[in-house]
Amino acid sequence: MTKSDDLAPIIDGCKAGSAEFFSQLVDIYKSRVYGYFYRLTGDGELSDELLSELFVKLVGKIASYKGGSFESWLFKIATNIFHDYLRGKQRRKKLYEARKNQLESEITEPKRSESGRIDKLQIQLWKLNDDTRELIMLRYYSQLSLKEISKIRREPIGTTLSKLHRGLKRLRELME
Amino acid sequence: MNGQNEENLKELFERLISTEEAESGIEDFVKAERILQQYPAPEPDEELITAIKSDIVEAIRHRREHSFRRLAYRMAPVAAVLMILAAVSVRLFEKDGGGPAIITYASIIPASVWDSENIAADDADLAVLTAEIDELEGEVLTLELGENGGNGRSAVTELEMELVEINSDFWEG
Numbered sequence: 001m002t003k004s005d006d007l008a009p010i011i012d013g014c015k016a017g018s019a020e021f022f023s024q025l026v027d028i029y030k031s032r033v034y035g036y037f038y039r040l041t042g043d044g045e046l047s048d049e050l051l052s053e054l055f056v057k058l059v060g061k062i063a064s065y066k067g068g069s070f071e072s073w074l075f076k077i078a079t080n081i082f083h084d085y086l087r088g089k090q091r092r093k094k095l096y097e098a099r100k101n102q103l104e105s106e107i108t109e110p111k112r113s114e115s116g117r118i119d120k121l122q123i124q125l126w127k128l129n130d131d132t133r134e135l136i137m138l139r140y141y142s143q144l145s146l147k148e149i150s151k152i153r154r155e156p157i158g159t160t161l162s163k164l165h166r167g168l169k170r171l172r173e174l175m176e
Numbered sequence: 177m178n179g180q181n182e183e184n185l186k187e188l189f190e191r192l193i194s195t196e197e198a199e200s201g202i203e204d205f206v207k208a209e210r211i212l213q214q215y216p217a218p219e220p221d222e223e224l225i226t227a228i229k230s231d232i233v234e235a236i237r238h239r240r241e242h243s244f245r246r247l248a249y250r251m252a253p254v255a256a257v258l259m260i261l262a263a264v265s266v267r268l269f270e271k272d273g274g275g276p277a278i279i280t281y282a283s284i285i286p287a288s289v290w291d292s293e294n295i296a297a298d299d300a301d302l303a304v305l306t307a308e309i310d311e312l313e314g315e316v317l318t319l320e321l322g323e324n325g326g327n328g329r330s331a332v333t334e335l336e337m338e339l340v341e342i343n344s345d346f347w348e349g
Contacts, residue, residue: 017240019233026232030225035217044218051220052228059235121215140212146188158192165193165201168208175211 007070014062026055033078036141040082040134042122043099054081075142076152079134100126124174132167139164305342312339 010028013021033054037047054077065073125133138149150160185205189198292299316335 017236019229019236022232022236023229026225026228030220030228034220038217048220048224052224052231055228056231056235059232059239119215121211136208136212140209145184157188161188161192165204169204172204172208172211 011062011065011070014058015065022055022059025058029074032141032143033074036075036078036137037082039122039125039137039141041099042118042126046085050078050081050085054078057081069144069148071142072144072148072152075138075144079138079152082134121175124171127174128167128170132163132170135160135164136167136171308342309339312342 007028010021010024014025030051034047034051037050038044041047041050054074057077058074061077125136128136135149135153138144138152139146142149144152146157146160146164149164150157153160185202186198189195189201193201312335319335
């Protein structure tokens with residue numbers, strides 16, 4: 001996790017409207033946020049779109065960051081973007097379902113998709129319910145504490161812990 | 177997962193679930209985390225990142241322009257109000273100082289004096305003057321009658337001249 005002291009000058013630079021500092025921010029978080037989107041959608045092209053949307057959106061939103069955990073703030077936006085994508089348009093929702101069904105049918109025989117490889121983990125992740133998958137990915141890619149995650153999800157920390165534990169245990173069983 | 181998170185997890189498991197399940201719970205966390213590490217998600221393309229950075233530059237430029245335009249829209253009504261106020265002020269100023277001068281004349285003799293039945297009573301200065309004239313008339317009379325024993329004729333002439341002077345001063349104001 002990037003230390004908030006290291007991030008402070010970068011965020012200040014972004015707030016001042018410096019493209020150079022935004023570029024640094026992109027370099028720091030591109031892999032984690034892309035991984036988060038990729039594991040949630042299983043689609044490289046869609047992940048490209050969501051990643052692009054997130055960072056361009058940051059230009060307008062960075063002024064509203066008032067301190068605290070930047071990762072928490074960033075992944076909250078990433079989560080919102082993913083949710084907006086899911087419920088945004090009926091057409092997209094249908095595509096999502098179609099994609100999900102397609103992936104489920106590929107479970108027995110993993111193969112390369114058009115947009116990239118589908119690994120064993122991705123296939124097993126689709127066997128988890130949407131909420132559990134999202135929780136596991138948020139925990140892994142944001143590297144936030146359970147307290148911060150429960151805050152983002154607006155649920156008691158005990159609920160988050162319990163759901164995450166069940167999900168990870170299930171994933172472990174599926175992967176072994 | 178770092179050590180601090182593990183410590184927190186143990187504490188959370190013990191507090192929120194049960195002490196007995198804490199150990200196995202943490203083990204599930206650690207092992208699942210290891211699996212996720214074994215299957216890293218693909219990295220975003222460098223081309224994509226370059227395109228994103230370029231989009232950011234464009235977004236910043238657009239935002240600056242938008243901010244300037246918004247500021248201009250905000251300032252326009254204020255500027256308009258100021259201009260209207262300035263125009264009104266100039267017109268008012270012109271009305272006060274720039275128009276044709278109206279010359280008014282003030283009489284040195286108050287109007288009340290002309291209307292008065294008793295001038296001496298209505299005007300203090302005139303009353304003093306009247307008193308002086310009366311006094312001089314008295315003196316003239318005395319001189320003419322030769323009551324003071326001096327050169328009456330020349331004294332009368334002097335007095336008359338003095339009277340004429342006072343009279344002239346009075347009308348000159």
